Amino acid sequence: MTDRHRHVAVFSLGGTIAMTSQDAGGATPTLSATDLVAAVPGLAKTGVQIKVHDFRRLPGASLAFSDLLDLVKEIEALDVDGVVITQGTDTIEETSYLIDLAYSAETPIVVTGAMRNASMAGADGPANVLAAVRVAASAEARGLGTVVVFGEEIHAARWVRKSHATSPTAFTSYPGPIGYVAEDRVRIWSQPVEEPKIPLNQLSNDVRTAVALIGLGDDGAVLRAIGTQVNGLVVAAFGAGHVPMSCVDALADLAKEMPVILATRTGAGPVLSGTYGFPGSEADLLSRGLIPANSLGPVKARILLQLLLMRGADHSEIAEHLSHVH
Structure with missing residues (x-):
C-alpha cells in the first residue's frame, strides 16, 4: 500500500x-x-x-x-x-x-x-x-x-x-x-546505471539538431542537405552501425564540422566498435570521427545531443557523456 x-x-x-x-x-x-x-x-x-x-x-x-x-x-x-x-x-x-x-x-x-x-x-x-x-x-x-x-x-x-x-x-x-x-x-526489480546529469544553467537556445534515417540506396545527398541546417546530427544507421558506402564521404565531411552521433535504427542493442571493417561499417565510421551512441537509440541520442550543444559541449565532452550510456 x-x-x-x-x-x-x-x-x-x-x-x-x-x-x-x-x-x-x-x-x-x-x-x-x-x-x-x-x-x-x-x-x-x-x-x-x-x-x-x-x-x-x-x-x-x-x-x-x-x-x-x-x-x-x-x-x-x-x-x-x-x-x-x-x-x-x-x-x-x-x-x-x-x-x-x-x-x-x-x-x-x-x-x-x-x-x-x-x-x-x-x-x-x-x-x-x-x-x-x-x-x-x-x-x-x-x-x-x-x-x-x-x-x-x-x-x-x-x-x-x-x-x-x-x-x-x-x-x-x-x-x-x-x-x-x-x-x-x-x-x-532493476535500475539503470546512473547517467551524468546536464545542468540547466547557461543554456543557449540557438541550437538545431536532427535525426537522419539511413535507408536502402542512400547516396549521401540528403545527409549533406541536412548538414547545412543543423549544429549536430544523429545518424540512425542499419544494424550495429552501418551505412551504404556511398554515404561515407558525406558523413566524414560532416563529422569534421559538427558532432555526428552514430546510432542503430533497430530499436535495441548497441552500436558496435570493431566487429566489421568494410567501408560504411561501424569501425570505418568511428575512425572518421563519428561518435558511438552505444545503446542509446537515435531519438534519445538527439535529446542528449541537443542539451549538450545548448550547454556549449564540444566533441570530446559529447563522446565522454555517451561513454557512460549502457
Missing part, C-alpha cells in the same frame, strides 16, 4: 489524456489538471495529498524544449515526495529522457498519459494516473530517476519507447520494464 500523508504534485501538459471529443470532429485538449485528478477512482483511498498544476494544454507533438526546461525548474522549486506529469504520448519517450537528464534530485518523477481520450470507451487515463501517483509517492521509486508508468508497468526513461501508434499497451522498453504496480504495491 502507498504510504499515507505523502505529497505528490501533478502537472498536466495536455495530450490525449486531457482531450475530449468535440462536436466539430476530433479530440482536443480541454481538461485541466484538476479535471484529470477528479476523474480517477480510488485516488482518495491512497491517502496521498495531491496538488495540481495546470502547466500546459498542448498536444504532445507541440511540446518544445523550452516547455520541458521550464517544467524542470518548477519541479526543482517544490518540496514534495513525488511528481506526476501527464502529457501526450507522442513525445513521452523524448520528454521523459530530457527530464531524466536535467533533474538531479532523488524525488521520483513519473510521466504518464493515455492512448484513449476521456470521451472513449475504455479510457485508460484514470488507471494510468492512479498507478503513476502510487509510484511517485512510493519510497521504492526514490533515486530511480524519471520513469514512465503505463498499463501498470514502470519503464526507465532511458529505455522506454512508444512502439505502437494506437494500442493501450504502446509503451515498451528493452530490456523490459524495471518494475510494475500490482495490488496497490510498487515493485521494482
Whole structure:
C-alpha cells in the first residue's frame, strides 16, 4: 500500500489524456489538471495529498524544449515526495529522457498519459494516473530517476519507447520494464546505471539538431542537405552501425564540422566498435570521427545531443557523456 500523508504534485501538459471529443470532429485538449485528478477512482483511498498544476494544454507533438526546461525548474522549486506529469504520448519517450537528464534530485518523477481520450470507451487515463501517483509517492521509486508508468508497468526513461501508434499497451522498453504496480504495491526489480546529469544553467537556445534515417540506396545527398541546417546530427544507421558506402564521404565531411552521433535504427542493442571493417561499417565510421551512441537509440541520442550543444559541449565532452550510456 502507498504510504499515507505523502505529497505528490501533478502537472498536466495536455495530450490525449486531457482531450475530449468535440462536436466539430476530433479530440482536443480541454481538461485541466484538476479535471484529470477528479476523474480517477480510488485516488482518495491512497491517502496521498495531491496538488495540481495546470502547466500546459498542448498536444504532445507541440511540446518544445523550452516547455520541458521550464517544467524542470518548477519541479526543482517544490518540496514534495513525488511528481506526476501527464502529457501526450507522442513525445513521452523524448520528454521523459530530457527530464531524466536535467533533474538531479532523488524525488521520483513519473510521466504518464493515455492512448484513449476521456470521451472513449475504455479510457485508460484514470488507471494510468492512479498507478503513476502510487509510484511517485512510493519510497521504492526514490533515486530511480524519471520513469514512465503505463498499463501498470514502470519503464526507465532511458529505455522506454512508444512502439505502437494506437494500442493501450504502446509503451515498451528493452530490456523490459524495471518494475510494475500490482495490488496497490510498487515493485521494482532493476535500475539503470546512473547517467551524468546536464545542468540547466547557461543554456543557449540557438541550437538545431536532427535525426537522419539511413535507408536502402542512400547516396549521401540528403545527409549533406541536412548538414547545412543543423549544429549536430544523429545518424540512425542499419544494424550495429552501418551505412551504404556511398554515404561515407558525406558523413566524414560532416563529422569534421559538427558532432555526428552514430546510432542503430533497430530499436535495441548497441552500436558496435570493431566487429566489421568494410567501408560504411561501424569501425570505418568511428575512425572518421563519428561518435558511438552505444545503446542509446537515435531519438534519445538527439535529446542528449541537443542539451549538450545548448550547454556549449564540444566533441570530446559529447563522446565522454555517451561513454557512460549502457
